[in-house]
Amino acid sequence: MTIDTACQPPASNARRTGAPTVASDLRVALTRIARRLRAQRGEVDLAEGQFGVLTTLHKHGAMSPGALADHENVRPPSMTRTVNTLAEHGLVTKLEHPTDKRQVVVELSEAGHAEVRETRRRRDQWLTKRLQELTPEERDTLAAATKLLTRIANA
Amino acid sequence: MTIDTACQPPASNARRTGAPTVASDLRVALTRIARRLRAQRGEVDLAEGQFGVLTTLHKHGAMSPGALADHENVRPPSMTRTVNTLAEHGLVTKLEHPTDKRQVVVELSEAGHAEVRETRRRRDQWLTKRLQELTPEERDTLAAATKLLTRIANA
DNA sequence: TATTGTTATACTCTATAACTATA
């Protein structure tokens, strides 16, 4: 596939200068594991953005489409479409707001909750298998690192 | 935004059962950091799939559109479009294959190489800043964890 | 008059099917 005349050495700047590569190596590993985790899906084949709405509702409870759009960083018309798609799949329910008739309340259905749980279960299962291939000492290292990574993730 | 009647407790299965949550916590942290890394872009505003083609060419050298499609898990017509877009931006060059006139050779231009380098530089910079906020001991822990995560990523 | 959500329309990315050129 690759033609022999055009192969250049994959020289990263960090390695060329001899500078520390922990950040770079960590970035590559993190990115690759995240991609493999994303590939583990639940029952329903959802786009990542649609699944994101489910997790947000799972975490924060029912929200208006506008609030969801803010939270997911999309525009309101896009969220209208996303919510309608999820409603057609029976994963969310659109309800009237109790006092403000302009608003719509988007609520996760039981199927929606189940989809979030199942997807997380499969992703955790994949990662758990990988952890089981490590020694107890290595798992301790990763447990300690998890605390640090969590701090970084929320920084 | 959230209406008070519909908030349910965010009870994950792992926590409810008291089972170990390292895998789950690690997954959450990994996913979140990866998302924040992806948000660090280079000069040109490229979709993640388009940038993926640049990194593949950066790593493996010039390839045919078909080989790129295989590598990136998209269909050939999609890769044709992607490559044409990248070529219009001056990030890749389409060349004739030396012996097989059916084939096209897609080569990363100097601007393409620079885009890959710059994007990686910004992502490494973001992560380096986060690492600098840790103690030396914590950095040692993450350095050790990086080796393990790299192994997992490639498993 | 401001806010919430939707409809109308368009652009991007992806796909399948059909076509062209070459091996």
Add this chain to the structure above:
DNA sequence: TATAGTTATAGAGTATAACAATA
């Protein structure tokens, strides 16, 4: 006849602008 790539066309997902209903 098989292979590499493209063109034609369609389906998601997202965007901006314009509109409807309600506060």
